[in-house]
Every structure is written in structure tokens, then in C-alpha cells.
Amino acid sequence: MTTCGEFLVKQLEAWGVDTVFGIPGVHTVELYRGLPHSGIRHVTPRHEQGAGFMADGYARSTGKPGVCFIITGPGMTNILTAMAQAYADSIPMLVISSVNERERLGLGKGYLHELPNQRELVAGVSAFSHTLMSVEELPGVLARAFAVFEGERPRPVHIELPLDIITAPAGHMRLQAKPSVSRPAPAVAQLREAAAKLRGAKRPLLLLGGGCVEAQAEARALATALDAPTALTINAKGLLPPGHPLLLGSNQSLLPVRQLALEADVVLAIGTELGETDYDVVFDGNFKLGGELIRIDIDAQQLLRNHMPSLAIQSDARLAMRLLLADLPRGELRADSPGARRTAAVQAQLAEDFSGWAHYRQLFATVLEALPEARFVGDSTQTVYSGNHLVELDGARRWFNSSTGYGTLGYGLPAAIGAKLGEPARPVVCLIGDGGIQFTLPELASAVEAGVGIIVLLWNNAGYGEIKRYMERRDITPIGVDIYTPDLIAIARGYGCAAEQARDHAHLAELLRGAPADRPLVIEVLESAPFHP
Template sequence: MNSVEIPAIPSVKRERQETGAEALVRALEANGVDVVFTIPGVHTLDLYAALERSQIRTVLPRHEQGAGYMADGYARASGRVGVAITVTGPGLTNIVTPIAEAFADSSRVLVISTCLDRPYLGHLDGRLHEMTDQLAVVRPIVKWAHRVMSAAEIRSAVAEAFRQLYDGRPRPVYLEVPLDVLRERTAMSDPLVIAVPPAKPDDHLLDRAAQLLADANRVFVLAGGGAVSERSSQLLSQLASAIGAVVSTTVTGKGAIPDDHPLAIGAFGYRWMPDNPVSELMRGSDVTIAIGTGLGARTTAEGTMPLPSPLIHIDIDPLEFHRRYPAAVALRADCAEALAGLLERIEAGFRPRSRWEPWEIESVRQQLLSVTDDSARRYQPWLIALRRALPRDAFTAHDMTMVCYEAVRAFPVYVPRTYAFPRGFGTLGSALPMAIGAKYARPDRPAVAICGDGGIQFTVQELGTLAQYRLPVIVVVFDDRSHTAVKRAMLQAGVRPRDVDLVNPDFVELAQSYKLNAIRVSDPAELERAASQAVVDTSPWLIHVMLGTEA
């Protein structure tokens, strides 16, 4: 009997598929995201389903404002991207303030929000969380905003978001995903990661800058937030030592050089005044290196700060050049790359004729710290006590409050990425959630929130986040039962103070109701002992500092 050959049925290769939510989570993983700050809602259920199969941790704040500040604190403490995810509508509007702060202070924050299904966009049909144009709400406060319109687009959109975060000036970006795109299936493909090399300076401009240094007698350096990174800080210290330059910092530049470096004067203060002792060092120099600072209106008191000329201006954002001070050399570059290039030329012999001596700088530093106005007398003893209790690498998040204004010059910072202050937008309530985000970024470092009694009540509910995760963050609340800065401004303007005195909770009892450790202190020595104990503990603490009200 003859056998009959049965033809083989060709195999059909099945394309592996995934949902838009799964594609989004895999893209975040590929770009190094290890934690997201998010409050779940019915609009993010698909994302949460995808996160179940991911190594990315979720941290639950008590308000989206907290999520935004936590992502910002994570970014500031690590230099990496802090990620916050919100639901449609009110979730996004709640996070707008901290994202505006991140924009003003040049922080790498990625905000991801859902929006209504594609057919419903732009319509007001009475659907949950609908808005006329959600994307338009966030555009003014981010560097880049984009809405994906298909699941297949998510891979490239996330890659572009991260490219925007690392290319040029670091500012927040926003990605919006319609609900039906999260559910839509698409072909699975490898996530896309776009490498962004640091911006290198132009060699001939470096040569010109080096010649200016060689022609100079002594050099003054002003370092801003763009110079705050591990590599930039190391190179800046080397440059200062190599040429005997004196280094001052802006508010956001604290940490760009250790404040106990023999050539560092520290931050000149919260705002520039004509009688600032640092002006003596400016007058004694004949060239300025401004690095990582836009020399903004508040930093320079509308351009009245007497920076020595010529100016070598180094910044990643070319829009900052020549705005208030003409630059003899404008170097658009990553600060570390520019410093490395200058050091090569200095080592080749391009050095100024003279140096600042440490004793000269120490004399001015003592003048800067011996200012005896009311704020200095009131707050410096507390700041000295707190600084003594903390290790050099402790991260401190400072709120917009009187003690933190004084801390700009009186609270030394020794390590880059260990100081945060809401300088640009000037928000209240950032310190507690920023410290939480920083602790997730650098669990090896103590994290401390320095708050006023008014400011902390903007985000005091994030004590619940500390309680839920038993996160060892130290919260120090300075309590004078008043919005003191506003009260002073009213009095100076001849306005009768009103709506500035506060009825506060018992902060110790409030913290204890969350099962947190809490203590009340009434003098700097007690604060030092309490903070020293909290640093070595592995659980959260609240320290309530009773200041008493101003007369």
C-alpha cells in the first residue's frame, strides 16, 4: 500500500502583544525608573495592573501635591529622574504647584497623567474628571508636553521624554495617556533608550577663557544650582585650589563646593544687599567665573551685584547669557565638562598672577556670619545646634520660612545634592514631601525636613506617608504661631497685620497620633540632643521647636 504524504501546514508566528499600560511600565523600567509617587484611582487601574508585574515600587502620598514634591526631592537628591503619576483632572491640577517649582528650580521630574478616552477629548459631556484641554493646563510649567494617541507611540514618547530631561537645561516634562490607549493592544518591542551625552564646551572659547584667567590678578567664582553635582563639585574644588579663586554660591548653588573648603565663602545670603561683606572679595578680583547660574534678578538684585569684569559665564542654557551682565566668554556646556576643560588649560600654565589666601576669605566669612540683625540673633543658635547633630552628608529640605532664610548663609552644606530650597517659585509646604523623596533616592543618608508652622500645614498630611512606610525622615517644625515673614512685610508697609497669626495643632500629639516618635524642645541644646538621637534611629521623628511669638 502506497503511503500518502500529507503536506505540512505552515506555522504561523504569533506576534507578541502588550497593552499600552504594559508598554509604558516597560519603557519606564528601561529608562532606569525604580520608584513612582502616585495615588491610585479608577483612571489608573490599567497602570496598576501593569505595575503588578514590575520591579518599580509605588509610594502612596496623601495628596498629589505631595507626589510632585516627592518626585522633585528624589531628583534633587540623586540627579536622576523623579516620576509622579496622577489621575485625570483633579489629580493633575493638584500637582501643578510642585511641578511649577521644579520648573523654576531646574529639576528633572517626569509627570505622567491619564486623560479621557480619545473620542471624548475636548468634549464636555459630564464625564468623570473631564476638562476642556488638560494638556493646556500644564504646558506653561514644563519643558515638553505630549499626549500619545496610540499604544504603539508610547515606546518612542517615553524615550523622547527622557531625552528632553537630560538634554539641555533639566526641567520637568509631561506625558499624557488617554484611558483607551492604556487598554489598547500593540506589538511588543524592545523599549527605546536615547543616550544623551553631556554638552561639551567649544575649545576655542575655553582657550579664550583660559587667557582671561592668565591675564587676571585674582578670580571670583559664583556657583549656582547648575554646578551642584558630584563631578562638578569635585572639579570646582580642584579649580579653586589650582588658581586660588574665592568661591561663593547662590541659594540653589549650596553644595557646589564644601562650605568648609578654605577658598569657599559659602552662600552670600538669601538676597543681595549693597553692604554684603562678600562685595569686598568682588572688589579685590578682576575676573568672574559664573557657573551654573543665570545671574537672575533676585540673585543679583536686578543686576546691581558688583561682579568683577570680564565675565566668563558657563551655563547649559544659552538664554541666560548677556541678560544682566555682558559675558566676555559665554560657554554653553555641561558645567563639569567646562570645568574639566578649564582645568586642563590651567594645568598647562594659564593661571592668574595672584591668589586669594584662606585667611583673607575666613575674615570675610566671619563678617558674613556675624551679622547681628533680629533674624540672625533669633535663628542662628538653632541652626548651629541642628547642623552639629547631623552628619556631613545629611539631606536637608528647607521650606519657605524665617529660619530657612537665615539658613542660606548660616547653615553650612558640605556635599552636593544634600540641600533643597524652593527658591524659584517660592512655594510653601515643600520640605516634608521633598525629604521623603530624597530618602527614597538616597536611603543611605539621613533626610531632614526643616519647616515652619505655617508652611508644614500645606502638606502636613504626608506624616501619614512616613507612618505607612516607617520611613526614617526627621521633621523639624519651628513654631512661632505666625506667618512671620508676611507679618513683618505688613508692618514695614504700614499695614495692620491680619490673617497672619495661626491657631496650630499640637504638633507632638499630631505626630504621635500617626505613631511617630515626637518630642518638643525649647532651647538649642535640646534640639541638638533630639536630632542626634533621631539620626541614629530607624524610624520617623518629629521635633517641635517652640520659638514663641515675635513682639
């Protein structure tokens, strides 16, 4: 007999799922019955939050949904933080969980792992949550999930299977072909109006967000055609390469870029929330637009949040860019164009603002010299905050972290594991602090078990250094931030990792080049000379 759980595994594999993250429990073991006979790899984290973060990192590196198998009750409460980070950053994630038998739902009798209502629990961190009430519903609900991932703003989806449904007969079911879902195209009249406004602009500004990561070629062509200084959100890094004459970086919170935004007569914002964690990390509310705003976004509601546009176009970013480019004069990239001169003036001011950050520049230069193709997966930590401003990479999906959106700690390590599993050939550098790594430190064991050769660049300032400085700037006596920091090198070695403390930049480069391929390398960098003069 083929059970519903076995059929689910076959259907996921048929639709391209190659990796599942999960911790087997008594309520999910029947989901695992079909896995040994499939081509799907199972990765066991040490906490369900780690499963969600791994799925997130996998999705960001591949563009495919990360998939989790999660137990009823505590498994769902544990994964909520990871779902919230993915929800905030528009990451496709499929969370498949068990739930108590249909006849026991919502009774409050104290059954194992019982919650009053799991669907209500995840409502705020998912595009939708569905309880499967019959085996026959499964293909249609999975199709809805993949429609979210591929046809609209991607976000987590939760599907829960009652225990009696997981084991129900499904031999009569046939595998379904994955439906092809197209993304919304722009209204032609609106796009022509936008093109006309942009052709007439004297001081255009281009703002690109994470919704544009699949449109790298179009983004570069559009910046050139508009001759527009271009700012990228954290999740959009790499859309324009380092040294591009129109690249402003991810510095929208800093005064020189803000002044440019005030002076622009037409601003085109594509695939960006225009949200606080990319445009106002100083939290003063002073990112303002002086000219006309044109917004393009796949999410109709997002078009009208944060900054009200004069023209709001619901569309997939790449489709809109391609059609817009057809209605604009072909541009030529020149280092002396008006847009390039405006950009250069801002970059000169930014260079002065960052003059005290030479130690961070040298740190990243050392890493990129040793690993020029590296992907950086970060937590909320000082190297991430500085790198958000300083680092530019040639290619999207190479820089992401949890300092944006939901802003959780503990993300970096498991997300780096997921990213490496998604694209094993690319070096992955996890940027994390001594405080953040202690949130998900046991996932080092998961990485060793899975043979994942990530590099963990551990910035150690013996506590929650950024929060301590934040308190001191507000004349608050620091409390709760000078935490006990264990010997993280010894702990990493105990988990089976390679681990060393970098003495200086030359030693760091040597360690990076010699990183093992089959297990993590933890490199501790102390926040002291020579890394922080």
C-alpha cells in the same frame, strides 16, 4: 494580553525607574495593572501636589528623574505647583497622566475630569507635554523625556495617555534600550579665550550654581586654580567644603560680597541663572558686576538673561570645567593666597553682620553634631532663610529648599520624604514652619505608611512670622498672619509619628540621636528662649 499601561511600567523599570509617586483613580487604575509584577515601588501621597514634591526631593537626592502617575483633570491641576517649583530649579520630573479617550478630547461635554486642554495647562511648567495618540509612539516619547533629563537643562516632562490608549494592546511592542545622550561640550576657541582672560585676571570671582552639582571635584580644583573667592547658590551648597579658604558661602545679596563683585576684574559664572532668589533676596536690584563676565551654561538662552556676558559658552558644566582646568596653571590651595585674603576680609565682615544670629548657629551646630551626614530639605521658613546664609556642608545635594525659584510653601515635608526614599541610608532633616507644614500636613501619613524615618524640625512661631515682619517694616498693619496654630504634636502622634517638643539644645540632641528609623520624628522648636533669645 499586554496593555500599553503594562508595557509602560516595564519600559520605565528597564530604564532604571525604581519608585513611582501617585494616587490611583478610576482614570489611572490601568497604569497600575503592571506594577505588582515589577520591581518598582509605589508610594501614595495624600495629595497630588505631595506626589510632585516627593518626586522633586527624590530627584534632587539621587540625580535621577522623579516619576509620578497622575489622574486626569484635578490630579493635573493639583500637581502644577510642584511642577513649577521643579521647573524653576531645573529638576528632572516625569509626570505621566491619563486623559479622556481620543474621541472625547476637547469636546466640553462634561465628561469626568474633563479639561479643555491639559497640555496647554502644563505648557509653562514643563520642557514639553505630549499626548500619546498611538501605542507605538510610547518608546520614542519616553526617549525624548530622558533626553531632556540627561542631555540638556533638566525640567519636568508631561506625557498623557488617553484612556483608550492605556488599555490598548501592546503585545507586539519590544522593550527599547535607553538611548545614550551626551551633553553639549564647549567650543574650543571660546574656552581658550576664557582661559586667557582668567589667566590674566588680578581679582577673579567664581560664581557656581545648581548646574554644577555633578562637578564637585572640578569645582574645587577650579576655585584653587583661579585662586578666586567663590560664591555658591543655594542649590550649589557643598561644592566647596566648610572652612575652605575661598568659600564666600551663599551671601551674594549681602554688601561685602556685592562689593567684591563690583571690584572683580573677571567674573566666571557657571550653571547659575544669576537670578533674584540667590543674588538679590533683599530685592533692591543692587547685585552688580564691575568687571568682565564669562558665563557657562547648558541652556543657551539662560546665558543671556539677567547679566549680559562678554563671553557666553554653552556647555555642560563638568565638561567645561575639565577642559578649562587643562588650560590653566595648576593651583595650590593656600590660606595666605591673594584670593584667600580677599575671601577672609569678606568673611570677617559677614561674621559681624551675622553676630545677632548666634541662636541659629547653635541650632544647626546641635543638629550637625548629632547627625553630621544629614541632608537638609527645607520649606520657606526662618530656619531655612538663616541656614541659607550660615550653613555649609561637605558635599552637594545635601541642602535644598523651596525658598529659591518658585518659592512655594508646603514643599519641605513631602520633598524630605522623597529624598529619604531616594537615599535611605542618609539622615534627612526637614526644616519647616508651623504655617508651611499645614499646607501638606497629611503627608505625615504617607511617610508613616511608607516607613520613612525622616526628622521634621518644626519651627513654631504661631503664624506667618516672616510675612508679619515684612508687613511691619512697611508700616502695614499685620492682617492674616496671626493664624490659629493647632496642637501639632498631638496631630503628628495621631498620624503615627513620634513627636516631642524640644526643651533646649541638649534635649534636641537627645531626640535627634534617638530618632526612629521606620517613621517620622516631629520635633517642635518654639521661637522663644532658649532657641531664640
